[in-house]
Amino acid sequence: MAENSSSPTQIPDSPKVGMVSLGCPKALVDSERILTRLRSDGYQMSADYAGADVVLVNTCGFLDSAKEESLAAIGEAMAENGRVIVTGCMGNEAEAIRARFPDVLAITGAHQYEDVVGAVHIAAPPTRGPFVDLIPADRDTGEVKLTPRHYSYLKISEGCNHSCAFCIIPQLRGKLASRRVDAVLREAEKLVAAGTRELLVISQDTSAYGVDIRHETREWKGREVRAHMTDLARELGALRSPDGTQPWVRLHYVYPYPHVDDVIPLMAQGLITPYLDIPFQHAAPNVLRAMKRPANEARVLERIKAWRDICPDLVIRSSFVVGFPGETEADFQYLLDWLDEAQLDRVGAFKFEPVDGASANDLPNPVPEAVKEERFARIMAKTAAISAAKLAAKVGRVIPVIIDEVGEEDEDGDIGATARSQADAPEIDGQVLLRNVPADLAPGMIVMARIEDADEHDLFGVIESDLT
Numbered sequence: 160m161a162e163n164s165s166s167p168t169q170i171p172d173s174p175k176v177g178m179v180s181l182g183c184p185k186a187l188v189d190s191e192r193i194l195t196r197l198r199s200d201g202y203q204m205s206a207d208y209a210g211a212d213v214v215l216v217n218t219c220g221f222l223d224s225a226k227e228e229s230l231a232a233i234g235e236a237m238a239e240n241g242r243v244i245v246t247g248c249m250g251n252e253a254e255a256i257r258a259r260f261p262d263v264l265a266i267t268g269a270h271q272y273e274d275v276v277g278a279v280h281i282a283a284p285p286t287r288g289p290f291v292d293l294i295p296a297d298r299d300t301g302e303v304k305l306t307p308r309h310y311s312y313l314k315i316s317e318g319c320n321h322s323c324a325f326c327i328i329p330q331l332r333g334k335l336a337s338r339r340v341d342a343v344l345r346e347a348e349k350l351v352a353a354g355t356r357e358l359l360v361i362s363q364d365t366s367a368y369g370v371d372i373r374h375e376t377r378e379w380k381g382r383e384v385r386a387h388m389t390d391l392a393r394e395l396g397a398l399r400s401p402d403g404t405q406p407w408v409r410l411h412y413v414y415p416y417p418h419v420d421d422v423i424p425l426m427a428q429g430l431i432t433p434y435l436d437i438p439f440q441h442a443a444p445n446v447l448r449a450m451k452r453p454a455n456e457a458r459v460l461e462r463i464k465a466w467r468d469i470c471p472d473l474v475i476r477s478s479f480v481v482g483f484p485g486e487t488e489a490d491f492q493y494l495l496d497w498l499d500e501a502q503l504d505r506v507g508a509f510k511f512e513p514v515d516g517a518s519a520n521d522l523p524n525p526v527p528e529a530v531k532e533e534r535f536a537r538i539m540a541k542t543a544a545i546s547a548a549k550l551a552a553k554v555g556r557v558i559p560v561i562i563d564e565v566g567e568e569d570e571d572g573d574i575g576a577t578a579r580s581q582a583d584a585p586e587i588d589g590q591v592l593l594r595n596v597p598a599d600l601a602p603g604m605i606v607m608a609r610i611e612d613a614d615e616h617d618l619f620g621v622i623e624s625d626l627t
């Protein structure tokens with residue numbers, strides 16, 4: 160039997176963040192936004208100073224009395240914990256804060272939530288690893304970027320009820336704990352009111368949302384809404400920004416349980432983005448069994464076909480593990496053939512690596528590293544070819560795109576922009592690179608683009624007309 164030389168990857172506990180939030184409702188929205196992002200990055204919240212690895216104080220600096228209250232809160236956090244980051248309105252008076260508390264770790268101003276999240280990352284680095292991260296790393300740099308204002312991650316639950324053999328999330332984060340549906344919707348509404356044009360719904364198992372709280376109903380806008388993926392998707396699709404724009408709503412980490420069929424018509428109706436991120440991980444039945452994957456059933460190919468009949472523009476992203484212990488050449492070939500049938504639009508692949516504490520580490524028949532490498536190269540070549548053909552079929556179409564970044568004018572007076580289509584989740588999928596864009600184009604705008612060219616991952620085009 161071949162030996163697997165790699166030793167298990169150790170994943171430390173997630174850091175804990177304490178938060179003291181002072182001031183007006185706007186400051187509270189900022190606090191919620193910061194905490195949302197930190198929760199999405201895998202941080203846990205601490206209810207007391209003692210349990211926190213770092214304490215955030217979101218200050219108010221509107222009146223002298225509010226400043227005094229803010230300084231007192233910073234003083235208390237310094238005395239009780241000592242690792243303090245200050246943000247909010249009083250952050251604009253950094254010198255006054257430093258004069259009283261020279262040891263605060265960082266000071267950022269109001270609404271600079273990217274900066275404060277960055278400071279937390281430095282003070283207490285997040286737990287990282289392909290099997291614990293929900294927020295994807297940048298596909299080029301491998302680094303985790305902070306979310307710009309026009310898209311936001313919306314975490315709907317924590318933990319997981321499954322016990323996939325390669326994963327230690329249930330040990331790290333516990334059993335599935337779903338958030339109240341009205342709390343999720345309120346957070347989404349605030350994000351959209353504050354400029355979010357794209358909501359990225361994340362959890363460890365989005366299709367299981369609400370199972371632990373028996374899909375309890377809560378009142379939202381005079382309606383009874385269940386804590387259930389379908390109800391949540393429908394309500395998120397009804398949100399509008401102040402200028403009437405319908406935000407894109409993208410579902411990540413969906414397992415193909417039967418009720419997933421119910422969200423496809425919502426996509427066909429244009430309520431939510433026709434995109435499903437389903438981490439299939441493999442296709443060969445005995446590998447899936449060894450992996451102990453949820454929703455592991457044989458009819459997935461038929462269901463994908465039925466979904467595409469209902470919603471032809473549906474894009475499916477997935478990830479796969481190659482070289483799982485016991486994976487034979489026949490299993491791997493089964494996966495490649497399955498991919499030929501499934502024609503998934505976007506695929507990421509990982510070579511299996513043992514994670515400290517995962518039950519897969521004890522499985523027999525580890526796959527040698529050289530074989531893993533070879534299979535990885537084959538799956539990447541296969542999926543790149545499928546992606547290239549799918550993207551080539553978009554040339555000539557006019558599709559909505561969301562602007563991520565607008566470049567500088569070049570020597571010919573041309574301005575380029577980086578955008579994404581509905582088929583592209585930020586940071587993991589492709590881009591739509593636009594030429595000759597108008598100077599007043601801004602990140603977050605959703606415009607129609609005519610696609611002129613394509614390669615394996617990206618599209619190229621020009622703006623056809625403004626939507627918003």
Ligand code: SF4
Pocket residue numbers: 319320321322323326327328329363364453
């Ligand atoms: S479904 Fe499996 S891989 Fe995903 S978090 Fe749960 S145990 Fe881990």
